[in-house]
Structures are given as structure tokens and as C-alpha cells.
């Protein structure tokens with residue numbers, strides 16, 4: 001049997017609003033409901049940001065705490081991943097929710113350009129975030145926006161700053177960063193598997209490229225990410241009605257390529273994330 005595929009759903013992000021797509025979950029209650037549907041559809045990692053009342057991005061640990069509580073109650077076993085991305089706070093505020101001990105947190109290990117600004121990840125901040133994740137037994141998901149980020153993650157894995165099985169996500173299609181390019185995608189896989197033989201990897205495509213990257217990663221034996229954070233449309237004419245609808249597309253691709261969907265137990269085993277005592 002071929003290898004199970006872990007589907008991650010990035011439910012909200014820090015950019016899309018209800019004006020862009022009314023299905024984007026913004027309040028904690030909406031986030032829990034949307035994640036529950038996505039979990040039932042086959043997603044086993046929830047990648048989450050939180051928002052303020054006015055939909056602007058927030059790094060408020062109290063909101064993260066309520067979200068974690070709701071997800072643990074309504075999606076038992078699901079892997080909860082908080083974003084430490086740079087749009088919802090600056091400097092150490094980006095890791096202010098890590099003492100809540102989510103299963104995972106995203107970690108960027110290098111800088112690059114974003115559509116309208118520099119995505120700054122200075123070495124000192126990267127090391128501090130990684131140390132906090134070690135302190136609270138949180139598994140990092142490395143967000144690789146560039147080839148150099150893969151090398152840096154491998155180095156941090158070797159020297160113990162990122163212990164355990166490395167999990168790397170290739171992010172493609174962010175304007176001004178790495179575009180969706182199949183040769184680069186193939187080289188990312190070749191490189192990460194050469195540097196870290198027991199690595200697990202995942203990939204995410206932004207906007208209209210989401211489905212393309214879902215297909216490439218599923219076909220190549222990786223894991224995949226979908227959700228309204230990265231893409232709000234089913235196609236050029238239709239908005240996605242829910243996060244679950246996007247998860248279903250990934251599930252269909254897994255069927256097409258003969259990949260079983262990892263349930264939460266398999267996903268935790270593959271990523272070496274034990275269930276934490278509440």
C-alpha cells in the first residue's frame with residue numbers, strides 16, 4: 001500500500017476577509033466549526049492564525065487559547081499548529097502563544113520578500129522561536145520559501161536546534177518569492193531528502209496554484225496543504241464554499257494517485273507527535 005498523505009488545512013490566515021469570501025472563519029467559534037468540517041472531510045493538521053474583531057491579524061495568546069480549547073473539544077486527536085508567521089505580530093510577539101503548547105507551530109528559518117514587504121526572520125529571532133518550541137515540546141513545521149531555508153532547516157536539525165524528525169513545507173506562489181516551478185519543486189524534494197534522509201515534507205501553493213501544488217505533492221509522495229488562508233476559490237468563477245470543500249479536492253487527488261488519507265493517529269505517528277495530556 002502506498003504511503004498515507006497528511007492533509008493540512010490552513011483555515012484563516014492573516015489576509016483574506018469575509019469581503020473576499022464569506023466562508024473565511026474569523027471568530028474563534030467560526031474557526032472551530034470550519035475546522036470541524038475540514039477534519040471530518042479528512043484534514044488532520046489545523047494551521048491557524050487568529051483575528052481581531054475587525055478581521056485584522058492578531059497575536060493575542062488569549063484567542064489562541066480559546067481556539068485550542070475549542071479544537072481539542074470538537075476535533076479530538078487533530079494536530080493543532082499555530083502560526084508564528086510575521087503578519088500577525090513583530091519580534092517575540094510572534095511566539096507569545098507558544099507557552100500554550102500546541103502540537104506544532106510554523107517556523108520560518110530565513111527571510112525573503114512578500115508581496116508588499118520583506119518577510120524578516122533574523123537569525124536571533126529564528127533561534128529564539130526554535131528554543132521556545134523545544135521548551136514547550138512543540139514540533140516545528142519549517143516554512144521553506146526558498147532553497148536556502150531547506151539548507152538552514154537541515155543544519156538546525158543536525159545541530160539539535162530542531163530535534164526529531166524534520167518536517168518541511170515548501171511554499172510556492174507567493175508574489176515576489178519562489179514561484180510555482182516544477183523543476184524547483186523536484187529539486188526541493190531531491191535536496192531535502194539528500195540532506196535529511198528521514199525527512200517528511202509537505203507543500204502549499206498560493207492562490208490559483210493551490211490545486212497544482214496539491215497534485216504535485218500527492219503524486220510525488222509528500223503531504224499537502226490546502227485551505228482558505230492560501231486560496232479562496234474553487235476555480236476562476238467560483239468561491240470555495242468552505243475549508244472542507246478545499247480539503248475534499250485534496251482527498252480526491254489522493255484517490256486519483258492511490259494515496260490513503262492519514263487519519264490523526266497515522267499523522268501523529270508519521271510526524272512523531274504524541275498526544276499531549278490536556
Ligand SMILES: [Zn+2]
Pocket residue numbers: 010013014047048049083085229
Ligand atoms: Zn499561515
